[in-house]
Amino acid sequence: MRLRLKGARVVDPGSIDDYKDIIIFDGMIEAVIDPSSPYPPVMLDSSDPSSVTKGLKSEENDTNYSEAGKIGVDNFPVEEGDTNYSEKGKVEASPTVSGEGYTNCSKEADITEIDLAGMVVVPGLIDMHVHLREPGQEYKETIETGLKAAARGGFTAVCPMPNTNPVNDNAQITAFMVNRAKSLGGTRLYPVGAITRGLKGENLAEYGDMKQAGIVAITDDGRPVENARVMRRAMEYARGLGIPVISHAEDLSLAGDGSMNEGIVATRLGIKGIPNAAESTVVMRDIALAELTGARLHIAHVSCEESVDAIRQGKKRGVNVTAETAPHYFTITDEAVAEYDTNAKMNPPLRTEQDRLAVIEGLSDGTLDIIATDHAPHSLLEKDVEFDRAAFGIVGLETALGLSLQLVNNGSLTFDELIEKMSKKPAALLNINNDIVPGNPADLTIIDPDAFWSVNPETFFSKGRNTPFAGYHLRGEVYMTMVQGTIAYHRTDGGQ
Amino acid sequence: MRFEHKDLLTLDALSSEEITMILDTAEGMKEISNRPIKKVPTLRGKTVVLFFQEPSTRTKISFDIAGKRLSADTISISSGSSSIVKGETLIDTARNLEAMNPDIVVIRHSSSGAATLIAGRIKASVINAGDGLHAHPTQALLDLMTVREKKGRIEGLKIAIIGDIAHSRVARSDITGFTKMGASVTVAAPLTMIPKGIEKLGCRVAPDADSCIEGADVVMMLRIQKERQEQILFPTEREYSNLFGLTEKRLKSARRDVLVMHPGPMNRGVEISNDVADGSHSVILDQVTNGVALRMAVFYLVAGGVKHAA
Numbered sequence: 001m002r003l004r005l006k007g008a009r010v011v012d013p014g015s016i017d018d019y020k021d022i023i024i025f026d027g028m029i030e031a032v033i034d035p036s037s038p039y040p041p042v043m044l045d046s047s048d049p050s051s052v053t054k055g056l057k058s059e060e061n062d063t064n065y066s067e068a069g070k071i072g073v074d075n076f077p078v079e080e081g082d083t084n085y086s087e088k089g090k091v092e093a094s095p096t097v098s099g100e101g102y103t104n105c106s107k108e109a110d111i112t113e114i115d116l117a118g119m120v121v122v123p124g125l126i127d128m129h130v131h132l133r134e135p136g137q138e139y140k141e142t143i144e145t146g147l148k149a150a151a152r153g154g155f156t157a158v159c160p161m162p163n164t165n166p167v168n169d170n171a172q173i174t175a176f177m178v179n180r181a182k183s184l185g186g187t188r189l190y191p192v193g194a195i196t197r198g199l200k201g202e203n204l205a206e207y208g209d210m211k212q213a214g215i216v217a218i219t220d221d222g223r224p225v226e227n228a229r230v231m232r233r234a235m236e237y238a239r240g241l242g243i244p245v246i247s248h249a250e251d252l253s254l255a256g257d258g259s260m261n262e263g264i265v266a267t268r269l270g271i272k273g274i275p276n277a278a279e280s281t282v283v284m285r286d287i288a289l290a291e292l293t294g295a296r297l298h299i300a301h302v303s304c305e306e307s308v309d310a311i312r313q314g315k316k317r318g319v320n321v322t323a324e325t326a327p328h329y330f331t332i333t334d335e336a337v338a339e340y341d342t343n344a345k346m347n348p349p350l351r352t353e354q355d356r357l358a359v360i361e362g363l364s365d366g367t368l369d370i371i372a373t374d375h376a377p378h379s380l381l382e383k384d385v386e387f388d389r390a391a392f393g394i395v396g397l398e399t400a401l402g403l404s405l406q407l408v409n410n411g412s413l414t415f416d417e418l419i420e421k422m423s424k425k426p427a428a429l430l431n432i433n434n435d436i437v438p439g440n441p442a443d444l445t446i447i448d449p450d451a452f453w454s455v456n457p458e459t460f461f462s463k464g465r466n467t468p469f470a471g472y473h474l475r476g477e478v479y480m481t482m483v484q485g486t487i488a489y490h491r492t493d494g495g496q
Numbered sequence: 497m498r499f500e501h502k503d504l505l506t507l508d509a510l511s512s513e514e515i516t517m518i519l520d521t522a523e524g525m526k527e528i529s530n531r532p533i534k535k536v537p538t539l540r541g542k543t544v545v546l547f548f549q550e551p552s553t554r555t556k557i558s559f560d561i562a563g564k565r566l567s568a569d570t571i572s573i574s575s576g577s578s579s580i581v582k583g584e585t586l587i588d589t590a591r592n593l594e595a596m597n598p599d600i601v602v603i604r605h606s607s608s609g610a611a612t613l614i615a616g617r618i619k620a621s622v623i624n625a626g627d628g629l630h631a632h633p634t635q636a637l638l639d640l641m642t643v644r645e646k647k648g649r650i651e652g653l654k655i656a657i658i659g660d661i662a663h664s665r666v667a668r669s670d671i672t673g674f675t676k677m678g679a680s681v682t683v684a685a686p687l688t689m690i691p692k693g694i695e696k697l698g699c700r701v702a703p704d705a706d707s708c709i710e711g712a713d714v715v716m717m718l719r720i721q722k723e724r725q726e727q728i729l730f731p732t733e734r735e736y737s738n739l740f741g742l743t744e745k746r747l748k749s750a751r752r753d754v755l756v757m758h759p760g761p762m763n764r765g766v767e768i769s770n771d772v773a774d775g776s777h778s779v780i781l782d783q784v785t786n787g788v789a790l791r792m793a794v795f796y797l798v799a800g801g802v803k804h805a806a
Contacts, residue, residue, distance in 0.1 A: 264693030270608035270630030270665055273692065340609030386586055386607030388628065 659718025
């Protein structure tokens, strides 16, 4: 069976920004064609279908849609935006095609059309920083609920961190995760292995074995590698295997038993603080080690101005470093802790407005390459307690795109830049090819850019309800998530 | 005028008028403690639970005596005897207390925000007897009461607070309370003990003890906890005492009628010298006496009483 994604604007940063129809066959992208083109192509001047496809991609489309190719999501033509979501995206099992400009040629091809007028199709989003809690803490989240939440958040792939129980520091655990995800279908799972055995910071884990089993990077996330010599050896060893090292940058002696950002709010609330330097000093150390070793270094969850500056300087010097931040760091500040709201407690902590703006600046000037969620589901057992005893972390999969789109809505990023940071850059770092081109798997995220919706944790697919964004009104929502040509999530409620 | 708050968690929530009402009520209560029969029937039939998760002697006794002088039934739970040690969560403990229908729960807890957390979950009035590093509102109120009693006013006075501001809930509540009542507060300590942004609470930070004390109407010394030395906050008690300890000599730069206060327990010879602690300026024991009256007033007001009705 073939699918034709019809009527959407297709954005693959750097190559496509145009109204295109995508033909999917057997889970793969078979063709990307002009919306008015029949499929299979009517052979008028060539017997080679690929040449027709290529031809369709070039000049004649540009003349029609050149303007659309330059605009951000904010400027999406109003007449294309349909406020009646119930009709949009209706899957038409019938091969009959309705609507002007289409030539009915699908009978013999048995094409199922999906009407995506008003939608934007982008390469599948990848969240390279999640905690799915399985094995070991299935009461918080499972691979199944985590992947469903990911699909709902528009992610076609996620990278679970190794701080499970047991730790993902060996090929057996890696294989368990990979097989579990495969048996479930839906969003793909690319595990990240441990840097050190048991996350203890002492001995290197078997990266080679784990790589064969499916890991795409290594980290001791949740903990820093405290010993600089161990980190150096890990970088050297990983470099030989061609896998990036992800740094959870935190100086534990500086962080102490702090539970929120050190600053005015912590002082008022009487909560012990974690200074920016607890993060930035280790960012600087690891950049120096990456320079020493030539390893591919990726800094996780950047929260503060000093870290952004350090990464900017490192990049200027040519160090092989990339970095991510999370939506909460560019959306809210430590003021969100308000009266001891444990749903605003995470590590690194929410910082000040100055840091928030520095993070946005870092995203917009390219210092921060990637937006990842650090999705960290917890149950009420860990969160409905005294603030200093509450667990660190918030869920993020189902709010990430909505929150990040606000950066586009307010002009901080272009839509292309956002898709770079949520899809293309993580794909490049992890050696995943998710370009929207014939021959690639149909891993696609379909966004309804003008839908208004409210965050309601009660409706989350994740087991975690720990979010500070409950009640947030956002513009731009995931409409559909497709993995290998199969619909992993489809908004059915007609919007909220 | 009625006291409109269910709980007393922090002074932030109170207006200066409300603080004045509490102080006025406490003054009225003070006389009861001087009667031969130190008991009035005001809170007869009311149950007050004293839930102290953190060790405390004087605060707990002060609340206990205050409740008993108003004829309330007071029941104590301490960390050793409570089910906290058996792994029960704070919220479950609170719910269990609630199920026994107390009227007032007094809580002391090592976590900042613990009183706020409980207050949101139970119907009984919650009085914060100290939560972590956050607040100790009845201590600040009894300090205000003592100063007003001795000086006749609070507004316009210069208050010096010296000690570990960063780790002191008393300092936070005093800064808030005295500032709210129109006094100006200056703090001093080694900079390791001055938390970031403390000025936003309304105080000034003096560069050293002497400039903090100069011209002060009130000098409040905070206890230096010996454990803090392990957290690398100061090198030795000897040096702390030299730089920040209150001595007769140092006190000379304050106003002649300066009041010396301390929330206790004191480390004599460390933050305060013997002669100052026991000297003519010291009102440290008046603070303790006033603590009972102040807590009687707080019980009375949160239980729904009106001003001066004792």
